[in-house]
Amino acid sequence: MDLPSADLMWSFFVAAVNSYRRDMVTRPFPSDFIDKSGEKNFDKLKETTDRCPTLTDVNRNSHKCDSSLMELMKLVLNPRSYTLKRINMEELREMHFELLDNNANPDFAFEVVHSQINDEKFRCLKGTSKSIFAFHGSKLENFYSILNCGLISNLNKVSLYGEGIYLSNDLRIVLHYSPSGVGWRNSIFGSSLSCVALCEMIDHPDVKCNTKSLSGEDGACNSQSTTQNSSISRRAKIPGSEGGEIPEKYFVVRNDDLVRINYLLLYCPQSNVSLASRITKNFVSRHKFLIVMLCYSMILIIAGVANSKWFKN
Template structure:
């Protein structure tokens, strides 16, 4: 049996692998769910009550970063990648409610980008030497980071109870023969999502498969899971396509630009390593020997699902267990135009990060400036074809 399709038979293995990745309750299908849930253990910032003020948000963010700065960095980078995307209305889900106007059903995307641009490198938020361990001095941090930036960071790092944890490749036996993966992060979900997945699983076996996608999709994938209706490829049937081979899925994950200050890498690609329940709603060939009809989807236009592929037609039977990250050895500069202003990067961590005022003015008023430029062009054309315009031209240029 291939390593990517390992069935977990023992109860001990089953209980160890029981992290759910279905749609997170308050985030599913919503552009505005904050999704900060109360959870069991009080010693983790994720499981603490919502902050009462900006100081609470700052302390919680610093504690989360001190626990695992690489994981926090990637989670923020995935959010920024979705925020950069021209498809932000689709991929930036969940969307922070504090930047959504419920009355008019609009999103203040420019304001959200302004706040995100003021977030400094996460490593600079902690005292020197405390990045790799929990620090009791987490109350210290750079001055000048605005309150909105702390609150946005906290929302991103705790929304829906989803957290990332740094792992070594050696911790995942299925990756033992793959040296191309640069970093591995385990996806941890809320107990409610765990129970939903286990209820769907019952006594069925579980195996691993891989799913590749654009970088800007992974903020939504992390919180909402793999949603069949978002897939546009329906040649062999509607649903989510996965593969038993990492190299196949990696071809569907082009490198994208995330966050310019990322510790992981500003330019990277991700592949989701998923747990799939051996369920009739999973169409494939290698598990269709006893029931050949499992190799076909009812709405297939090209026959059987190809070998090495799985077609999942039920969102509840698949969950993301790990994110496999490929980093760029020489990251490209930020794409132009940079829709997320880089701000003023200084050498000291306690300086504020801000966007230049004139750039901010141009970006926020580009529509009016284009109208003004068009009006000026029309006036110029009108003057050039009139007697008054000719007289002015003669006076200005032929004195």
């Protein structure tokens, strides 16, 4: 796994540990931090995560890190259901050009690579049905549990149009549901982050929406997700909905198995510099003495060469 992906996964976990809703958002909970009585030891868990240096330092000095921290990091960074892979924004834009708003460009993008078992399960359920792509917004502290356990409709607090998982094909709408949250202070991305999930839904009657949301009008939908209206029954009303029909650009998924996260869009409001610059800055700040000594040595070498008889001749 690449360093940025591991850093983001650890940042999600730290955000969950420090949340006031930690009992809910730290699922799956590390078994090593459950007491004999069955109680979750959040104080010990937080103390352990607080001791974590940068991932660069962990890789370089893993033998110096305490065993409890290393075991915890192995668990968090090696989930069974998925892994992350950083991708270039241009790659994502080529696949979902019409979905990505030029006015809301993320700083980084990551692909969620699902396990073979989960991928086959989703593809089998999908069959020959169409795919619909849309965004899901959530607080930073929720993403550890979301990535490990999936999107779960009964945990969603938004229910104006009925119970379900809420998505939209308008990125600007979803950003309101993804406020900046405090992550990990040693992250190469900075401690303040915002994340949006780009999801794939199976075109099914349990994916409630206004059919205009699927028409691709005004560039709202990606060409891959555009479906002929004649093949879709009108399904914009959920029984018991307080808000009436589901408005355009919104989707409400009533069956958790019909949706999965394919990509993560990361926003880093604290800094506008590139990831490479951030890594370099982090390295320089932690190795100032070494860098100064190297520069001093280079100056002495250059001065020595310049004053040598060989150079003068």
